[in-house]
Amino acid sequence: MKIRPLLGAAVSVSVLCGVAMMMLSNASPYVTAAQAKTTKGNNLHLQGDLIKESVKVDHQNMQVSFTIKDDEGQMLDVVHKGLPPANMGDATRVVAVGGMQGGTFTSHKLITKCPSKYESEPGKHPESVKIDQS
Amino acid sequence: MNPQPLLPIGSLTGLGMLGMVLIGAAGLLSLAAVFGSFKNWDVKQTGRLLIAGSVSFFGAFAILMTLFITNQFQFRYVWRHSALDHEMSYRVAGVWSGQEGSFLLWAICSAVFGVITLRFTGKYRRGFTGVYAAFLAALAGILSFESPFFLNPAGAPIIDGxxxxPTLMNYWIxxxxxxxxxxxxxxxxxYAWAMAALIHRDLDTWVDQVRPWSLVAxxxxxxxxxxxxxxAYETLGWGGFWMWDPVENTSFVPWVIVACLVHGIFIQKARKKWHIANVVLAGLPFLAFGYGTFLTRSGFLGDTSVHSFAQMDRSALFILIALISTAMIAFGVTIAKAMPWWKQNRPEGLASSGALxxxxxYSLGTKLLLFMGAVTGFGMSVPLVQSLMGQQPKVVEEQLYNTVTSFAFIPLIVLMAIGPFLTWKGQGFGVIAKKFVNTLALTIFAVGVLMNWLTWGGREVQFGPLVIGFPGQPADFSQQTSMLMGVxxxxxxxxVLALTGLCLFALFANLGRMFQLAKTSKTSIGGMLTHFGVIMTMTGLIFSRGLQQKIEGIVHPSKELPAFGYLATVEGTTSSFVDRNNKVKVRFEKPNGDQFLAKSGLYFTPGQDGAPQEHVWPHIQHHGIYDIYVVVRAFVIEDGQPDFGGSEPVGLMPGQRAEFNRYVFEYKGLKTEGTPGTFGATFKTPVSVWTPEGEKSVTPYVKLLGPGEMERPIIDIGDGLGLQLDRIDAATNQAFFIVHYTTPAYPIQIFYKPLTGFVWWGVGIMTIGGFLSAWYRRRSRPEPPTPSSESTTEPAVKPEENADAPPQPVEV
Structure with a gap:
């Protein structure tokens, strides 16, 4: 008689743990430039300082290229397929989501972080902007 | 003329100080109410203290609003979030556009519900008052450290905020x-009701009281x-309607748990079960929201969130953490302490039989919803979990959320489809199936219509003597969707059609049941209506997201861009590029004369390093069942000079032709003036140009001016185009030309989003349905008990009141 609720609890706990493990292992990692070169995948989050002078917008081919300097000081060239995020001019740090293709990091999503000239709105909406290329 | 402050800056400093005092008073009054509840003072008195505290909060809020409206920039918070040129609506919204103000908004919104619901709490009033006042006192504490009433440091006089x-400047704020x-x-x-139910040891009466308020919540x-x-849909770059961002999840998790509570109460009323479960379901949403607030504001998400959050003041953050952990621990302890009593007094639940x-x-649906809430809550905690384990940060991407939650979502739609036809008594499959014949037939018909739309969109098709025009655009059938994270x-x-079919089935089932119920009681259809709205919204989201199409290109007066059956041409701007209300006008015209004018917002503000920063607002053209979503982006600006772009250098031999947009060029041959190699020498390259207006001749040239200095003018050829001679290849005599855009050429993104209308309509219906249900479950207010009559031992089970009996007869 008492076995059913216990069994139910055990099943739901194990399901939730399984899903939690699955989510942890499938979550997309943040990588440095060195790790990006050795890690496979197309959902790596490469994060670093944006080298302002390197930003080149190519409207004909609808892409942006720039260089990221990661927290270890390593540089990596990034090509983003798509238009730059609307606040790229103000961004100091960027996260490029994608993977290595040859010698450059090809990103399909760009997340920019802006220094807080405007204090961001907590619990509401971002200063940083994500361009989703899907 | 520059706008002037409504009242001189500095004139209302005293009022702001009063605001600070009022927050302190709110804290003290709330603390007194907590103390009074502990000491078992007269509940009317503690209630009055709670109301007085709430009124203090209202006063502080009104004062902050006044400071914003009258431009009192001597206050740091007002200065940061407002400016003289802001319209009145943005001045008002400035109040909650920052951290401090949004905490104050949380405080007054909580206080509003405290004041209203206190009257309905009956025998629970003492515990309810105590818990509620404790929360308000904590918020007053946070607001004392994160005060919106701090002054700017003295210094240069402040002229403007x-x-x-600018990204927040939208009517939605x-x-x-x-x-x-x-x-x-x-x-x-x-939360306060659930705590009070445990404290006062009665887990039955409170569900009747809390029922309408759970629906309101x-x-x-x-x-x-x-x-x-x-x-987010109307803002470029916020990932569309939904993207599982931590901020969105912070409200999504409480929402699904409240949905569980609403359904759990049904079970408790009909079956005398789920008493403890409902207490937990009522307390959890508040705790989940508190946890989400902590997560999004503590900085733990750090770089892994799309949102960048202002760091909280350390003391305020400490109070927030203390508030949330105290609320969690108190909730857990109160439940644990009530358990021995509950085991003794637990009523015998009514048995049920059969799966249908x-x-x-309700039970399965609740579990599925909780599953969704749990995985979402866990997903948003992944960066925290990783950093606590000292590992490289990771984030759960949108696709992973979609994959995991769909396992609960699809069965939930099935439950919502069949649910309306069930009774409390188990029925055989055959009986249920019979009720669905009509629904199934309607679904098949509707899916057939959609299929035709997807195939024939934008065309006219003849069926026998009948010619039917299909709106929109045919679907791109080559598109693939990756399932289970790319497996x-x-x-x-x-x-998408299969998912839509499932949703439509649920829609028709709810619609049918609504018509049946409406015959007996109009107000009882709230539940069906809410389900109908939710499913309709989901249908719109699935369909528009799955079958969205996109075209990218450049619009310029010299060219037309074909997009979804329209030809897009740019028609200039409504104002200057420094005006926040500037729009770029793009005309969309079909061969049959159908047209609309898209006005996409585009303006620049000076950025951090002085370089202009682009601000873009899309134009959304609603077409009944589909949207055309137009985004006009900015041209490149380098060193303050706009660069509109143009062609690559094109090499032409004399007599050769080239085409750019609608223009044809013919290179006539080289003419040299002066001695080549010496300064002053000019190389002229006459070119014939065929424009839509006719033929004309221009002569671009290169003139050597000095060492490394050349004159290479851009010759205007009309329609915002200019021709420039780039260089001449001495060996082959080939001349290289560049066609420049001399007027703005805008990169443009045009999206076709089918069935988006379902999202808007669905949300409206859901809202109406929810409030209708709350109205249907409303109760008259019970009298509060006197301290002496209050019993903490025996749960008094009130007889079921029949005034608003549930629509389903409860079988005994």
Missing amino acids: NGMS VIHPPTIFLGFGALTAL LTLVGTGLCMGGFW QKEAF FQVPTAPW
């Missing part, structure tokens, strides 16, 4: 935060969530 972040925070405020009431949070979705009856469906691919169109 810094201004609200005026209505979305108040709506969703009212919902969050209602969660406080649910559900509706407000749900509507607020969707408003946030609309805002209401209890089984396999399925063709998108059939997959």
